[in-house]
Amino acid sequence: MINTRFSSSLLEKAVMEINRLPGIGSKTALRLALHLLRQEEGRVEALAESLVKMRRGVHYCKVCHNICDDERCEICSNPNRESSLVCVVENVQDVMAIENTMQYRGLYHVLGGVISPMDGIGPSDLQIESLVERVRQGGVEEVILALSPTMEGDTTNFYIFRKLEETSVKVTVIARGIAQNDELQYTDEVTLGRALAGRVPFGK
Amino acid sequence: MINTRFSSSLLEKAVMEINRLPGIGSKTALRLALHLLRQEEGRVEALAESLVKMRRGVHYCKVCHNICDDERCEICSNPNRESSLVCVVENVQDVMAIENTMQYRGLYHVLGGVISPMDGIGPSDLQIESLVERVRQGGVEEVILALSPTMEGDTTNFYIFRKLEETSVKVTVIARGIAQNDELQYTDEVTLGRALAGRVPFGK
Numbered sequence: 001m002i003n004t005r006f007s008s009s010l011l012e013k014a015v016m017e018i019n020r021l022p023g024i025g026s027k028t029a030l031r032l033a034l035h036l037l038r039q040e041e042g043r044v045e046a047l048a049e050s051l052v053k054m055r056r057g058v059h060y061c062k063v064c065h066n067i068c069d070d071e072r073c074e075i076c077s078n079p080n081r082e083s084s085l086v087c088v089v090e091n092v093q094d095v096m097a098i099e100n101t102m103q104y105r106g107l108y109h110v111l112g113g114v115i116s117p118m119d120g121i122g123p124s125d126l127q128i129e130s131l132v133e134r135v136r137q138g139g140v141e142e143v144i145l146a147l148s149p150t151m152e153g154d155t156t157n158f159y160i161f162r163k164l165e166e167t168s169v170k171v172t173v174i175a176r177g178i179a180q181n182d183e184l185q186y187t188d189e190v191t192l193g194r195a196l197a198g199r200v201p202f203g204k
Numbered sequence: 205m206i207n208t209r210f211s212s213s214l215l216e217k218a219v220m221e222i223n224r225l226p227g228i229g230s231k232t233a234l235r236l237a238l239h240l241l242r243q244e245e246g247r248v249e250a251l252a253e254s255l256v257k258m259r260r261g262v263h264y265c266k267v268c269h270n271i272c273d274d275e276r277c278e279i280c281s282n283p284n285r286e287s288s289l290v291c292v293v294e295n296v297q298d299v300m301a302i303e304n305t306m307q308y309r310g311l312y313h314v315l316g317g318v319i320s321p322m323d324g325i326g327p328s329d330l331q332i333e334s335l336v337e338r339v340r341q342g343g344v345e346e347v348i349l350a351l352s353p354t355m356e357g358d359t360t361n362f363y364i365f366r367k368l369e370e371t372s373v374k375v376t377v378i379a380r381g382i383a384q385n386d387e388l389q390y391t392d393e394v395t396l397g398r399a400l401a402g403r404v405p406f407g408k
Contacts, residue, residue: 005303007278007296008271014258017251022239028227034296035226036255037262037271044259047221048252051240054218055248058241067212067241074211092211092238099209 011037063134065110065127067092075099075107082106084141088131088160090114090148098146106144109134114152115159123159131160135167145173215241267338269314269331271296279303279311286310288345292335292364294318294352302350310348313338318356319363327363335364339373349377 006012011033018029036044060066061073064086068074075081075095085106089095095108111126123129134140143164147153161171177195178187187195210216215237222233240248264270265277268290272278279285279299289310293299299312315330327333338344347368351357365375381399382391391399 005300007265007299008258008262008273010254010258010261010273011271014254017254020247020251021236023232023235030297030300031227032225033255033258036259039259041259043224044255047224048256050214050218050221051237051248052252054212054214054237055240055243055245057214058212061211067215069212069214093234095211096209096234 064108065112065130066095066108080105083139085144086131086134086140086142087144087146089146090153094146106142109143111147111156114147114150114156116152126156128160128163132163132167135164135169140169142170142172145171149176265314268312269316269334270299270312284309287343289348290335290338290344290346291348291350293350294357298350310346313347315351315360318351318354318360320356330360332360332364332367336367336371339368339371344373346374346376349375353380 006015014033014036015026015029018024018032019026021029024032036047057069059068059070061068061076062071063076064073066073066075082105086109087098087104087106088109088111089098090111090113092110095110098104098108109127109131111128111131113121113126115121115123115126131143135143143160145157145160147156157173164171175198176191177198178184178191184192210219218237218240219230219233222228222236223230225233228236240251261273263272263274265272265280266275267280268277270277270279274281286309290313291302291308291310292313292315293302294315294317296314299314302308302312313331313335315332315335317325317330319325319327319330335347339347347364349361349364351360361377368375379402380395381402382388382395388396
């Protein structure tokens with residue numbers, strides 16, 4: 001498809017732009033462009049407008065760095081949330097995932113990534129300093145580390161833990177074990193070992 | 205993800221719009237929206253503009269109904285193409301596929317679909333009448349039917365053939381047989397039967 005001859009330069013330009021999106025190949029880009037061609041003009045305009053408006057209008061919360069429409073996000077502004085509890089996550093999707101559990105009533109701190117020397121991401125590229133500052137200002141009693149259990153996540157957890165040692169804040173990490181509906185025999189050794197070591201009293 | 209709480213209404217609107225595209229689920233839509241949030245504002249504007257410009261500016265060729273930027277497409281306007289040869293295809297992608305072979309020097313006629321009673325598509329929804337009219341006006345010596353070898357494609361082929369019987373135009377259909385690099389033992393009976401029946405002198 002790379003050398004495809006387009007009979008319309010406008011179509012070609014649109015396909016090229018759609019093709020720039022991650023995970024969208026040239027065939028899918030063409031399919032999407034032709035789909036849009038068959039839609040009402042107003043529908044295509046609505047799509048285009050929503051993208052530009054989002055890019056121009058979205059803010060990052062001054063406190064937790066979550067995506068929001070104002071200076072502070074809805075979660076940080078909500079007086080019913082427990083402000084003494086801060087859950088550290090990698091990105092915005094993780095906030096959504098935890099919110100979807102409807103089990104958490106505290107606040108968040110979005111790092112914007114994890115420490116990954118391979119990708120050239122160091123602590124200063126992340127919102128770690130602002131987390132330490134947030135804890136220093138008082139009011140936070142517990143910091144919950146909720147990063148993915150990868151090497152990068154573990155490294156970041158440890159870095160944050162060391163940084164927070166000077167404060168007296170309680171630092172916890174989300175439980176690691178066997179996922180709901182997973183089969184024991186197919187669970188990897190590390191997970192199974194951790195699940196055994198981290199066993200809790202039954203019925204608790 | 206259906207009940208995902210978005211912390212930004214602008215993000216939510218953009219995800220909703222992207223999610224309307226065929227084959228793009230809510231998770232992919234969110235991923236794409238967050239990707240666009242990380243891009244330069246100019247890049248997002250370029251994408252949005254290319255979509256709207258395409259939808260507003262694209263024409264359909266008056267002669268062959270292919271997508272183009274003007275009243276007539278580049279292929280129909282090209283004096284070096286054999287205007288006595290018209291290849292009937294289902295859609296724009298098929299024109300591209302045939303052009304990519306670089307084996308065809310004639311013109312096209314894009315039907316815009318195939319007859320499919322199940323989908324409520326009848327002959328009057330397609331550019332069949334305009335094909336007959338085009339042949340009637342003279343200058344066309346051969347009509348090549350190049351629809352997909354499906355039941356709908358075959359039905360449409362037959363319908364067009366009957367419609368063109370009144371004219372003296374030669375009607376041919378593209379060869380059906382075993383595809384390049386396919387293995388004989390895994391070829392279905394219909395294809396293999398047709399390949400045998402349609403055998404040609406070796407070395408031709």
